[in-house]
Amino acid sequence: MPISESLLAQAQDLLSTARHILIVSHQRPDGDAIGSTLGLGLALQAANKQVQMVNADGVPVNFRHLTGSNEIKRTPISGADCVIAVDCSDLHRIGEGLSALGPPDINIDHHATNTNFAKINLVDVDAVAVAQMLAEYLPRWGFVLPRAAGSALITGLITDTIGFRTRNVTPKALRITADLMELGVDMPMLYEQAIILRSFEALQFWGTGLQNLQRNDRMVWTHLTMEGRRAAGYSGRDDADLINILSSVRDCDIAMIFVEQPNCKVKVSWRARSGFDVSQIALSFGGGGHPAASGAEISGTLEEVQVSVLSTMAKFLNP
Numbered sequence: 001m002p003i004s005e006s007l008l009a010q011a012q013d014l015l016s017t018a019r020h021i022l023i024v025s026h027q028r029p030d031g032d033a034i035g036s037t038l039g040l041g042l043a044l045q046a047a048n049k050q051v052q053m054v055n056a057d058g059v060p061v062n063f064r065h066l067t068g069s070n071e072i073k074r075t076p077i078s079g080a081d082c083v084i085a086v087d088c089s090d091l092h093r094i095g096e097g098l099s100a101l102g103p104p105d106i107n108i109d110h111h112a113t114n115t116n117f118a119k120i121n122l123v124d125v126d127a128v129a130v131a132q133m134l135a136e137y138l139p140r141w142g143f144v145l146p147r148a149a150g151s152a153l154i155t156g157l158i159t160d161t162i163g164f165r166t167r168n169v170t171p172k173a174l175r176i177t178a179d180l181m182e183l184g185v186d187m188p189m190l191y192e193q194a195i196i197l198r199s200f201e202a203l204q205f206w207g208t209g210l211q212n213l214q215r216n217d218r219m220v221w222t223h224l225t226m227e228g229r230r231a232a233g234y235s236g237r238d239d240a241d242l243i244n245i246l247s248s249v250r251d252c253d254i255a256m257i258f259v260e261q262p263n264c265k266v267k268v269s270w271r272a273r274s275g276f277d278v279s280q281i282a283l284s285f286g287g288g289g290h291p292a293a294s295g296a297e298i299s300g301t302l303e304e305v306q307v308s309v310l311s312t313m314a315k316f317l318n319p
């Protein structure tokens, strides 16, 4: 649903008077978190605003080619008169250090599970990415998009749609992408960087997960251990995108990955085909996301969390 004109005007008022703006996004940032932080930040900088871009986990190596990504720090260095959260469904996802600052002034997001945690909440669940929303609003608010901001935003659109192939892709999302290309953005290069290229270690890590692949009903799943991660030499705490390979299995409606984390936690990712909504399941485990792609971090051993989630899934598929 489009965001009301009055909410957009409130956000515009705040942005036009703010001098020092802090932009934050979620932990374990993806391309939309980094792309939206950077796209918004670079556009505000071009309008002579003082901007701090902050992410609790920093910029993943696969987005460091983006111009300005080295300006994203892990902690704010000074105060700000306006705080904006992008691509965050709830305050907790910003990370403990940053959520301690209190509710942000503006929350720009597209998750259906968004908790409207800011003073002004711009939430559009029909947008494929927050980057799409920013590409639409920033020019309307009178901000010029520098080419580097266009590259960052296009990266958000590419990654959240896994290369324009998720079910929620709209003509509007593609038109906005085309408009960003008109800024001189090298879309094929950014597509290759964001979707195609992977490290050798990531593929070795996949191997450990693919060896344990399981199937039942219409589900396919596997787990990744910290031991497997060490053996493969993979440095991330994530699933290295293996979930997208699992979700390619024919005749399976739901794919899941259980990724062992330090401190006796397990990160679970869900992918669902059209007709299934896994976001409510993720929400019931303290996570969130979209109907077709969700995640949660659950306390317990790998074994405990798998048993618990698999039993919930069995009830979900056979109510």
Ligand SMILES: [Mn+2]
Pocket: 032, 033, 087, 110, 128, 129, 130, 160
């Ligand atoms: Mn997003």
